Amino acid sequence: MPRGSTAGTRRSGSPPTLATVAQEAGVSRQTVSNALNSPHLLRPETLARVRRAVDSLGYSPNRAARNLRTRSSHLIGLRVDRVVEGTANATMDRFLHSLVESSKDAGYHVLLFSSGVDAGDGADNGLADDGRAIDGYDDLLRSTAVDAFVITDTYRGNPQAGWLERRGAPFVAFGRPWDEPSATHPWVDVDGRTGVMLAVEHLVERGHERIAWVGWQKTSFIGEDRRTGWTDAMHGHGLATSRLSARGDDTVDFGRRAAHALLEKERPTAFVCVSDTVAMGVLHALADLGLRPGQDIAVVGFDDSIAAQVVPPGLTSVRQPLEQVAREIVHLLDKRLSHKPIEEPGRLLAPTLSVRASS
Amino acid sequence: MPRGSTAGTRRSGSPPTLATVAQEAGVSRQTVSNALNSPHLLRPETLARVRRAVDSLGYSPNRAARNLRTRSSHLIGLRVDRVVEGTANATMDRFLHSLVESSKDAGYHVLLFSSGVDAGDGADNGLADDGRAIDGYDDLLRSTAVDAFVITDTYRGNPQAGWLERRGAPFVAFGRPWDEPSATHPWVDVDGRTGVMLAVEHLVERGHERIAWVGWQKTSFIGEDRRTGWTDAMHGHGLATSRLSARGDDTVDFGRRAAHALLEKERPTAFVCVSDTVAMGVLHALADLGLRPGQDIAVVGFDDSIAAQVVPPGLTSVRQPLEQVAREIVHLLDKRLSHKPIEEPGRLLAPTLSVRASS
DNA sequence: TGTCAGTATTGGAACGATCCATATTCAGTG
DNA sequence: CACTGAATATGGATCGTTCCAATACTGACA
Numbered sequence: 153m154p155r156g157s158t159a160g161t162r163r164s165g166s167p168p169t170l171a172t173v174a175q176e177a178g179v180s181r182q183t184v185s186n187a188l189n190s191p192h193l194l195r196p197e198t199l200a201r202v203r204r205a206v207d208s209l210g211y212s213p214n215r216a217a218r219n220l221r222t223r224s225s226h227l228i229g230l231r232v233d234r235v236v237e238g239t240a241n242a243t244m245d246r247f248l249h250s251l252v253e254s255s256k257d258a259g260y261h262v263l264l265f266s267s268g269v270d271a272g273d274g275a276d277n278g279l280a281d282d283g284r285a286i287d288g289y290d291d292l293l294r295s296t297a298v299d300a301f302v303i304t305d306t307y308r309g310n311p312q313a314g315w316l317e318r319r320g321a322p323f324v325a326f327g328r329p330w331d332e333p334s335a336t337h338p339w340v341d342v343d344g345r346t347g348v349m350l351a352v353e354h355l356v357e358r359g360h361e362r363i364a365w366v367g368w369q370k371t372s373f374i375g376e377d378r379r380t381g382w383t384d385a386m387h388g389h390g391l392a393t394s395r396l397s398a399r400g401d402d403t404v405d406f407g408r409r410a411a412h413a414l415l416e417k418e419r420p421t422a423f424v425c426v427s428d429t430v431a432m433g434v435l436h437a438l439a440d441l442g443l444r445p446g447q448d449i450a451v452v453g454f455d456d457s458i459a460a461q462v463v464p465p466g467l468t469s470v471r472q473p474l475e476q477v478a479r480e481i482v483h484l485l486d487k488r489l490s491h492k493p494i495e496e497p498g499r500l501l502a503p504t505l506s507v508r509a510s511s
Numbered sequence: 512m513p514r515g516s517t518a519g520t521r522r523s524g525s526p527p528t529l530a531t532v533a534q535e536a537g538v539s540r541q542t543v544s545n546a547l548n549s550p551h552l553l554r555p556e557t558l559a560r561v562r563r564a565v566d567s568l569g570y571s572p573n574r575a576a577r578n579l580r581t582r583s584s585h586l587i588g589l590r591v592d593r594v595v596e597g598t599a600n601a602t603m604d605r606f607l608h609s610l611v612e613s614s615k616d617a618g619y620h621v622l623l624f625s626s627g628v629d630a631g632d633g634a635d636n637g638l639a640d641d642g643r644a645i646d647g648y649d650d651l652l653r654s655t656a657v658d659a660f661v662i663t664d665t666y667r668g669n670p671q672a673g674w675l676e677r678r679g680a681p682f683v684a685f686g687r688p689w690d691e692p693s694a695t696h697p698w699v700d701v702d703g704r705t706g707v708m709l710a711v712e713h714l715v716e717r718g719h720e721r722i723a724w725v726g727w728q729k730t731s732f733i734g735e736d737r738r739t740g741w742t743d744a745m746h747g748h749g750l751a752t753s754r755l756s757a758r759g760d761d762t763v764d765f766g767r768r769a770a771h772a773l774l775e776k777e778r779p780t781a782f783v784c785v786s787d788t789v790a791m792g793v794l795h796a797l798a799d800l801g802l803r804p805g806q807d808i809a810v811v812g813f814d815d816s817i818a819a820q821v822v823p824p825g826l827t828s829v830r831q832p833l834e835q836v837a838r839e840i841v842h843l844l845d846k847r848l849s850h851k852p853i854e855e856p857g858r859l860l861a862p863t864l865s866v867r868a869s870s
Numbered sequence: 871t872g873t874c875a876g877t878a879t880t881g882g883a884a885c886g887a888t889c890c891a892t893a894t895t896c897a898g899t900g
Numbered sequence: 901c902a903c904t905g906a907a908t909a910t911g912g913a914t915c916g917t918t919c920c921a922a923t924a925c926t927g928a929c930a
Contacts, residue, residue, distance in 0.1 A: 167653055169916055180880045185918060195878065212653035216578035217916035220885050225575065227622070235608050237820060245604050249594050252623045261656070263586070264611045264621040294526055294571035297620070404821050432821040439823040459818040461596060462763050462791040464798040528886055539910045544888060554908065576886035579915050 168209040177205035188213065219296075227263045228255055228485065229298035231288055233305065243455055243474060247326070250478035251302065258482050263298055286315045293321050300485050302326065306339075313337060324484045326477060328498065330373035338484040340477050340499045344374060344454070347470035347503035348381025348424060351452040354468070354505055355422045356389050360450060364420035365397040366410045366430050375399070378426050378454065396420055400430075407433020408440070415441065415449075422450035422511070428457040428469055435463065435510075450511040466508030473501050527568040536564035547572065578655075586622045587614055587844065588657035590647055592664065602814055602833060606685070609837035610661065617841050622657055645674045652680055659844050661685065665698075672696060683843045685836060687857065689732035697843040699836050699858045703733060703813070706829035706862035707740025707783060710811040713827070713864055714781045715748050719809060723779035724756040725769045725789050734758070737785050737813065755779055759789075766792020767799070774800065774808075781809035781870070787816040787828055794822065794869075809870040825867030832860050 174181045179202060186193045187202040194202070205211075219225045230251065232244070252262050267287035289312060292298045299322065303312050306327030316323045317337050329335035355363050365382045368375030379397070386393045395418055400406035407430035414420055415437065425431035431453030438445050445451050446465055453460050456471035480499050487494050533540045538561060545552045546561040553561070564570075578584045589610065591603070611621050626646035648671060651657045658681065662671050665686030675682045676696050688694035714722050724741045727734030738756070745752045754777055759765035766789035773779055774796065784790035790812030797804050804810050805824055812819050815830035839858050846853050 167655065170918095171916080181916090182880060182918080183878085186879085189918080193878070198878080210653060212650060214579070214916050215654045215656040216575050216582075216584065217885090218918075219575035220573070220579050220887085221916080221918045223575075223885075232608050232611055235605055237605075237817070246594055246596075248607075248623070249591050249625070252591055252625050256625055262623040264607070264623060266608070266611050266615055291571060294569060295574045296526065297574040429821060432823070436823040457817070458596070459821050462788060462818050463822050464791070464795040529888095530886080540886095541888080541911075542909055545909085548888080552908065557908080573886050576915090577888075579917085580886080580888045582915075 167214075168211045169214065170211075173202070173205045173209055173211050176209060177202045223296065224299050224489075225297060226260050227298045228260050228482075229263050229265060229289070229292050229301045230304070231301075232264050232266060243457070243472065247304075247474045247478060250475040251481065253475075254478045254482040258486050260299075260482070260485075263292075265292060286312055289316065289321070293319065299489055300324070302481055302485070306330065322485070322488045324481045324488065326481060328373075328500075336497060338488060338494055338497045340480045340484065340501065342472045342477065342503050343500045344378040344470075344503070345381035345384070347454065347472075347505070348378045349385040350503070350505045351424045351454075351468070351470055352382055352385035352389075354507065355424070355450055355452065355511060356385075356391075358450065358511065360422040361391055362396065362418070362420045363391065363422045363424055364414050364418065365393070365424055365426075366407055366414075366434060367397065367399050367426040368402060368430075369399050375426050382424055402427055402429050404429055404433040404436060407431060408436040410434075411437035412440070420449075422452070424452045426454055428453035428455045428460045428467065431467055431469070432459060432463065435467070445510040452505075452511055456506045460506070460508070466510060468508045468511040469506050470503050471506045472503050476501055526573075527570045528573065529570075532561070532564050532568055532570050535568060536561045582655065583658050583848075584656060585619050586657045587619050587841075588622050588624060588648070588651050588660045589663070590660075591623050591625055602816070602831065606663075606833045606837060609834040610840065612834075613837045613841040617845050619658075619841070619844075622651075624651060645671055648675065648680070652678065658848055659683070661840055661844070665689065681844070681847045683840045683847070685840060687732075687859075695856060697847060697853055697856045699839040699843065699860065701831045701836065701862050702859045703737040703829075703862070704740035704743070706813065706831075706864070707737045708744040709862070709864045710783050710813075710827070710829055711741055711744035711748075713866065714783070714809055714811065714870060715744075715750075717809065717870065719781040720750055721755065721777065721779040722750065722781045722783055723773050723777065724752070724783055724785075725766055725773075725793060726756065726758050726785040727761060727789075728758050734785050741783055761786055761788050763788055763792040763795060766790060767795040769793075770796035771799070779808075781811070783811045785813055787812035787814045787819045787826065790826055790828070791818060791822065794826070804869040811864075811870055815865045819865070819867070825869060827867045827870040828865050829862050830865045831862050835860055 170181045170184050173184045177184065179198065183194065183198065184202055187199055191199055255262050265288045289301065301316065301321065301323040303310070303316070303323055304326045306313060306325050306329065310325065310329060310332070313325055313329060313335060314332065317335065323337065325337060325339040326341070328339055328341045329337070352363060363386065365379060367379050370376060383393050396414070398410035398414060400410060407425065411423060411434040423431070423434045425434060431451055434451050435445055438449055438451070443449050451467060453467050453469040456469040460467035460469040480501070484494060529540045529543050532543045536543065538557065542553065542557065543561055546558055550558055614621050624647045648660065660675060660680065660682040662669070662675070662682055663685045665672060665684050665688065669684065669688060669691070672684055672688060672694060673691065676694065682696065684696060684698040685700070687698055687700045688696070711722060722745065724738060726738050729735065742752050755773070757769035757773060759769060766784065770782060770793040782790070782793045784793060790810055793810050794804055797808055797810070802808050810826060812826050812828040815828040819826035819828040839860070843853060
């Protein structure tokens with residue numbers, strides 16, 4: 153394609169500005185701005201002329217200038233916390249990618265940050281967890297570096313949510329405000345209870361009756377929510393749950409010990425687990441005992457992590473619709489930022505079951 | 512702490528600006544700016560007064576204004592490409608987090624973006640891979656939204672690298688310029704060959720002699736590099752390699768088929784794999800045959816993915832020093848952006864071996 | 871032809887920081 | 901005490917965009 157003659161004032165090396173384009177198209181600065189932001193204001197002929205100039209010069213509006221003037225950055229902040237290794241929770245990768253994708257479609261970019269504590273500063277500096285919880289958020293807000301936040305770790309009792317809400321900062325949470333029913337901020341979450349019910353139904357269909365639960369401690373809202381999926385589905389089929397439940401940490405080791413204990417005393421034929429991490433622990437126990445997952449004992453996990461996908465013989469797992477979660481989050485964020493009314497503050501999405509050879 | 516009296520001009524609601532702070536401290540705008548950017552220019556007493564005002568007002572410089580004036584955003588762009596599921600490659604999570612950490616220490620933030628193609632637009636629109644390769648980069652550069660890029664997927668023949676280099680855009684690559692030895696851009700990479708040698712040494716120490724290689728196709732530079740680690744270490748110990756090697760895709764299924772074929776014909780006692788994904792395939796094959804990993808047959812993977820950490824009984828794997836990689840990348844980026852000389856354009860880092868029960 | 875309402879276009883001011891050149895203060899010296 | 905050069909502090913201009921209010925254009929109608 154032919155390159156238009158560049159305007160005389162343009163110093164090569166520095167990118168074209170509105171003024172450059174205006175000169176090229178023979179219109180004023182403001183008209184070029186309108187062509188980009190409110191094209192309906194221009195006569196079609198003028199619009200075409202400006203667009204041609206924009207294309208031929210390869211013009212893109214300077215972000216910083218636009219941000220300064222409009223007092224918005226079109227950036228969404230997301231804090232990535234320390235990666236916990238040895239845990240099968242690989243939701244982050246998938247969620248992050250979906251969030252970036254959805255954000256792009258809505259004209260936003262995702263800015264990552266971490267808590268303000270220096271990486272090298274490993275020593276405990278006496279800061280309570282609460283003190284760290286809002287680390288990083290404040291600074292980004294004050295410097296107007298981001299327009300809004302997405303917060304993901306609402307499970308520990310969400311101090312950020314409360315803090316951000318009080319501060320009037322726009323944000324959407326991935327996760328319900330479990331411990332604060334009065335919270336009014338928008339959120340998106342996955343219905344873990346329903347997910348576990350899917351798992352139990354699936355196992356019942358395969359003829360299982362003694363289905364054990366391996367979950368998290370009672371203090372975990374998410375853990376208890378998922379657990380009700382197990383109890384409700386079991387009772388719905390007239391199956392007993394007593395003595396078939398174990399609770400502990402989200403570690404492989406806990407899953408293994410719990411499975412050993414349950415297998416020895418209660419002889420379940422299937423395990424439904426609160427997470428893939430715990431489920432991997434159950435698989436460890438089966439390996440210890442020479443039992444074949446899927447043939448001798450069925451196992452179902454939660455998260456559909458990569459580990460679930462690749463572990464022999466394949467771990468059946470509840471899959472969160474993270475792509476949809478991301479889309480909903482951006483949707484809510486967009487509404488919040490454009491001051492449109494948000495009819496329902498919370499959206500609860502249904503997970504699916506990825507069936508593999510372990511069940 | 513006592514809140515200083517806010518300056519009269521400040522409209523409550525909008526954050527404080529340089530002018531607000533200046534008025535509060537009784538100095539000029541420029542002096543406040545200097546207090547933040549060149550404190551050595553101020554008399555200690557003045558500096559203290561300004562700092563007090565900054566603190567009491569909770570002032571943070573407006574990013575957009577600073578970016579506009581300094582023509583830099585202090586943002587580092589990283590493209591996150593489509594997540595390939597069913598692959599154990601979970602390096603991204605760890606690397607991303609490390610990159611965010613290191614960037615913060617150097618005063619940068621990480622901006623994520625994706626290729627320009629709309630998420631919904633799944634249909635093949637006839638664009639060649641090359642056309643997509645620079646998608647997104649151009650726009651961010653032209654709008655001066657980021658100062659530099661980190662590129663990570665140099666293995667497909669790196670069209671971005673060449674393009675960015677020609678465009679004069681600052682970037683650092685995670686990965687060597689395999690197919691373009693003339694490239695002069697800075698890069699950081701992990702010495703895969705050495706990693707695999709570690710694995711072989713470890714197995715030889717345990718008494719193994721028939722150690723098989725399950726790798727990628729010959730066209731993969733990374734795959735071949737890692738493979739030389741196997742051949743070199745084997746030959747160094749006077750061990751034969753012929754007929755003990757298989758090559759294929761980075762899939763669980765390939766690993767499984769390769770292991771079956773090798774076990775049937777060549778009776779290796781150990782497998783060294785080019786990736787954890789392939790290694791998981793080998794574990795599948797062992798499960799098929801009722802062989803116990805670590806006891807009957809040893810297996811070593813590459814990447815130290817989460818799957819390797821949680822799969823029973825634990826998969827020994829070569830671990831890339833991603834934290835160090837991130838630190839080096841940011842270090843090089845920082846040099847590049849501050850126009851300091853870069854003595855060596857490439858840094859090759861040594862991996863370690865995470866030993867688990869599979870070997 | 872003149873008026874008018876509506877549409878299309880424009881120039882100046884503003885966003886909040888840093889760059890630059892200049893003005894002021896300070897300490898040391900003849 | 902005046903002079904000097906270094907150390908500090910300042911005001912105006914500027915980055916590139918959008919907001920705002922005002923102007924120039926258009927065609928319809930009396």
